Amino acid sequence: MAKFEKSEQENNLASLRGRIFNQLQNDIIDGKYQEGDSLIETKLSEEMGVSRTPIREAIRQLELEGLVESIPNKGAIVKGISIQDIEDIYTIRMMIEGLAARWAAEKITEEELAELKEVVDLEEFYTNKNDANHLHKFDSQFHDIIFRASKSKTLMHTLSTFHHYVQKARTASLASPGRAQKALEEHRAILQAIIERNAEKAEKLTTEHVKNASKNFISLVKNKGEYYERQD
Template identity: 65%
Template sequence: MDDNNTLQQISGNSLTNKMFEILQNNILNGKYPQGEWLVESRLCEKFGVSRTPVREAIRQLEQEGLVKIIPNKGAVVSGVSAQDIKDIYTIRMLIEGLASRWAAEKITVSEIQELEEVIDLMRLYTEKNDVPRLLKADSRFHSIIYNASKSKPLIHTLGTFHHYVQKARSTSFQTPGRAQKALEEHMAIFQAIVEHNANESEKLTYQHVKKAGDNLLKQLEKGI
């Protein structure tokens, strides 16, 4: 998708949010590396927008710790450090574990059916090595569990990690054999939830997220 054409069709707060999403993603995927300056005038020209949405997006990036605004100079990319990733995944292990526990206690029959359908898709995409579709199915699997927890605060909190999680999933599936192992982990989590085994689903999810975080750190050390 052409971001420039898309942005020209958006206005107001939605434009600021879209700019934030693009800049955030470019930082997380390494397109804007640590130490690079984000120059407002260049970004305005590149994306065909005014300074206001760019400036507001950069302020949001600063709130997330992804850039540092230096008076009279501009914004420099801080990036995401190894410690940031460790912190993010420590938080995720606890919160996603809790989401899985509550899902096991509160999940509906229709949500179980949705999970089963997604598991079938993940199995198919793993066999075909269709990474783009596998990533979408993986994301859908976790989203169903979040919603099944029936906790709006928890869902909102997990939403703040969305882009970090997407980066981790994309990187993780580049590791040989990781997709198959992830499928097996998802199947085990699914079974625990179906059996309404809250303790087991929480433990398995905790372990699953920890493995994803450990794998991401290893891949980033290799420069992937």
């Protein structure tokens, strides 16, 4: 079985700080803390049963990720995510993932190609079983392998900036009826372009793929009402 490196984000789960960073990140993405809420170090440290130090370090990282805004001597408040933001993220992702596919088509190794094929096969398996949970995992892996194959540290790092929004969006998208089947077909086409080492085609198909995912997700969000907005 192929081995998959852990993403930049999921690093350091060993340390308290790492776990807290992840925890807070998820809590914000999942809406436990909403726009305008302030993250109070002392409160969090009590809740989590740790000292303030790891909390502080985690908050400093959230700040750089853009999830919170830190005001000197006042504390950190959670930043909101508007529909506009989501659309912007998708537009940027469209370009970045397109670029990744282009470079991957040029630089992918045989080993990585084998991984990619395997993952698409697994996607097919779980799509037919309607198992959205496993599917989501392999959907992520498909994109991860392409990023890895692009051999660009910078590209991977840039994407990691909004890694968590992407995760969230994927989960929601794949649960929407019909989208999984469509996504699978698009992945097959991208895989084929990479096998043919056709960089232009791989890029084009990928930007289309992200654009479709974007349309799907945004219409989901708009139907379901507001996304991360305050609801009081």
